[in-house]
Amino acid sequence: xxxxxxxxxxxxxxxxxxxxxxxxxxxxxxxxxxxxxxxxxxxxxxxxxxxxxxxxxxxxxxxxxxxxxxxxxxxxxxxxxxxxxxxxxxxxxxxxxxxxxxxxxxxxxxxxxxxxxxxxxxxxxxxxxxxxxxxxxxxxxxxxxxxxxxxxxxxxxxxxxxxxxxxxxxxxxxxxxxxxxxxxxxxxxxxxxxxxxxxxxxxxxxxxxxxxxxxxxxxxxxxxxxxxxxxxxxxxxxxxxxxxxxxxxxxxxxxxxxxxxxxxxxxxxxxxxxxxxxxxxxxxxxxxxxxxxxxxxxxxxxxxxxxxxxxxxxxxxxxxxxxxxxxxxxxxxxxxxxxxxxxxxxxxxxxxxxxxxxxxxxxxxxxxxxxxxxxxxxxxxxxxxxxxxxxxxxxxxxxxxxxxxxxxxxxxxxxxxxxxxxxxxxxxxxxxxxxxxxxxxxxxxxxxxxxxxxxxxxxxxxxxxxxxxxxxxxxxxxxxxxxxxxxxxxxxxxxxxxxxxxxxxxxxxxxxxxxxxxxxxxxxxxxxxxxxxxxxxxxxxxxxxxxxxxxxxxxxxxxxxxxxxx
Amino acid sequence: xxxxxxxxxxxxxxxxxxxxxxxxxxxxxxxxxxxxxxxxxxxxxxxxxxxxxxxxxxxxxxxxxxxxxxxxxxxxxxxxxxxxxxxxxxxxxxxxxxxxxxxxxxxxxxxxxxxxxxxxxxxxxxxxxxxxxxxxxxxxxxxxxxxxxxxxxxxxxxxxxxxxxxxxxxxxxx
Numbered sequence: 001x002x003x004x005x006x007x008x009x010x011x012x013x014x015x016x017x018x019x020x021x022x023x024x025x026x027x028x029x030x031x032x033x034x035x036x037x038x039x040x041x042x043x044x045x046x047x048x049x050x051x052x053x054x055x056x057x058x059x060x061x062x063x064x065x066x067x068x069x070x071x072x073x074x075x076x077x078x079x080x081x082x083x084x085x086x087x088x089x090x091x092x093x094x095x096x097x098x099x100x101x102x103x104x105x106x107x108x109x110x111x112x113x114x115x116x117x118x119x120x121x122x123x124x125x126x127x128x129x130x131x132x133x134x135x136x137x138x139x140x141x142x143x144x145x146x147x148x149x150x151x152x153x154x155x156x157x158x159x160x161x162x163x164x165x166x167x168x169x170x171x172x173x174x175x176x177x178x179x180x181x182x183x184x185x186x187x188x189x190x191x192x193x194x195x196x197x198x199x200x201x202x203x204x205x206x207x208x209x210x211x212x213x214x215x216x217x218x219x220x221x222x223x224x225x226x227x228x229x230x231x232x233x234x235x236x237x238x239x240x241x242x243x244x245x246x247x248x249x250x251x252x253x254x255x256x257x258x259x260x261x262x263x264x265x266x267x268x269x270x271x272x273x274x275x276x277x278x279x280x281x282x283x284x285x286x287x288x289x290x291x292x293x294x295x296x297x298x299x300x301x302x303x304x305x306x307x308x309x310x311x312x313x314x315x316x317x318x319x320x321x322x323x324x325x326x327x328x329x330x331x332x333x334x335x336x337x338x339x340x341x342x343x344x345x346x347x348x349x350x351x352x353x354x355x356x357x358x359x360x361x362x363x364x365x366x367x368x369x370x371x372x373x374x375x376x377x378x379x380x381x382x383x384x385x386x387x388x389x390x391x392x393x394x395x396x397x398x399x400x401x402x403x404x405x406x407x408x409x410x411x412x413x414x415x416x417x418x419x420x421x422x423x424x425x426x427x428x429x430x431x432x433x434x435x436x437x438x439x440x441x442x443x444x445x446x447x448x449x450x451x452x453x454x455x456x457x458x459x460x461x462x463x464x465x466x467x468x469x470x471x472x473x474x475x476x477x478x479x480x481x482x483x484x485x486x487x488x489x490x491x492x493x494x495x496x497x498x499x500x501x502x503x504x505x506x507x508x509x510x511x512x513x514x515x516x517x518x519x520x521x522x523x524x525x526x527x528x529x530x531x532x533x534x535x536x537x538x539x540x541x542x543x544x545x546x547x548x549x550x551x552x553x554x555x556x557x558x559x560x561x562x563x564x565x566x
Numbered sequence: 567x568x569x570x571x572x573x574x575x576x577x578x579x580x581x582x583x584x585x586x587x588x589x590x591x592x593x594x595x596x597x598x599x600x601x602x603x604x605x606x607x608x609x610x611x612x613x614x615x616x617x618x619x620x621x622x623x624x625x626x627x628x629x630x631x632x633x634x635x636x637x638x639x640x641x642x643x644x645x646x647x648x649x650x651x652x653x654x655x656x657x658x659x660x661x662x663x664x665x666x667x668x669x670x671x672x673x674x675x676x677x678x679x680x681x682x683x684x685x686x687x688x689x690x691x692x693x694x695x696x697x698x699x700x701x702x703x704x705x706x707x708x709x710x711x712x713x714x715x716x717x718x719x720x721x722x723x724x725x726x727x728x729x730x731x732x733x734x735x736x737x738x739x740x
Contacts, residue, residue: 298632302567302600306736307635317636319664324677324718336713358714360679365581372677372718374662375711376641426739427668493667493740497638501737 012242090220327486411453574726581720596638602631659719
């Protein structure tokens, strides 16, 4: 029924239940351990407890089962209490018996009930009784609860408010939707509105299970009343039981601080009627039905298929943004970029592989001139390696970009070149790429750039990395002068899709690089295969050796040892 | 079919020249995507920061998408507006960003820009407010942005929590 959320050592525990709270039943068992007189004879060995042994206190509890004639009959008591079930104490019986003491409607009702009980043959409970939500005690207890050991503790302002609200409005109607629409703010909140909204107002019902721990024959004295258990239930099905049901921890103890020093112990058990097996199954079935119907509904809306890649291909899907450019000399910047796909890479026909941002005037932020672009682009490409025996590593696509500025007279200046290799791992990558621009030596060139605009440009932008036309062994840039300029920030969300991920992710844990996961064509994997085969063979050999007769092994020990050595 | 939950909030904006800001936002996804639950667009309240530069909205975003493919991953477009003391609204910035694709919690910053008018328009904007706006302020517009002349505006902060479902079933790693 209920699921335990958390609990303190001996404090309360919180449970949640969807079931109606009227099904809640508790069984409380109270027992005096040390009587006023000498210890009751317990020297005789106790019979073995019925349930599994749970602790030394429980052994003593089990001893109670042994017939002990010397003990008075009320030394122990067990009661099963339902939710908000009223069990009268001796005190209450005495009080409400004469009608003149009854003042409120509740008192008169109690009077009637007690009379009825008397006719039926007296009440069955003696020591255990309850205070329910409507009783005066509940109010008082809540109001006078102390949280510190200070003698002069005054209830805080909030506590006063909470007590005044008396969070009991179980049948509160939900706020109408249309009234919410018409009024978002209450400009003049009423007193009642403030009362209800400034403190928690989840309706809570409280119930106390009490014990009358007075000496034998002197029941009905208020000073001997002790709270055994407090149960609170709020409108959302949260059940707080304080202290918790006695489970593995053993019974709770109460020591009466009187001259006689009585020691009592008690247990609280959850005695709610458990749900029937078939009912539970039916409930499960209903839920399963609901979920499957919801799933059908979803697939009816969207369709159950998903676009897949061809076997042996890797799909790289990049949601990218040109975020900003910062630290450039001139204003009104724009970025032009394009993607270079190496061998074995392809992209769908509709895919745009280049882009130009808008021209953006910079603003100053932290001593830097920044231009904001937030230019989103999507790149989709496929990698497929037809020939597995090729031993060269596959290359990853590269994004080349240049930053240009456009001045008042519509003149262009190259501000910087840069490139980035698309990240090989899936996920978010924020990359800030520094750039440079080629310069001509000499003042004249700089003057020309300043006054007329225009500056040396790269003929082929792939020169930023290794030029596409390059064929030699060493790339020399000797004699090429550049100047550091600003940087461009990219934000890339990379997604990878491949059928190979399906097979590997199920059997093996994540591996380091994509190439390994694609499997089959990297050299590494072939080495692994050899190692794995060797391990298997070795295991087989060891198994075979263990199954051999002992004397055979001892005679051939030397040879086996030899073979194992390398 | 894979599913995507985007749960988060539009936290606020900073770096704008004016205070009293509000934001219109919208989500835009491709044709393979279907919005199952939640609101696709909205508008925040006007927030006037009393101290500091950052206006806080804490406007909730909670959408549930189902998709047949990766193409057209949802994008977010933002418009930051300023409401002046006369009750006029004036555009301060456009921002576009992708909804993240990795599951987890993301603190995003989205930079914004606004169209820059002619010299005369800028002068009148300085004294009177107003200024040019985009005709079609949706992410599809990003394709031919080169026509635009803009100037950098402030940044918008978002917190988005992403929950992905069934993507790994189709071999997608994100």
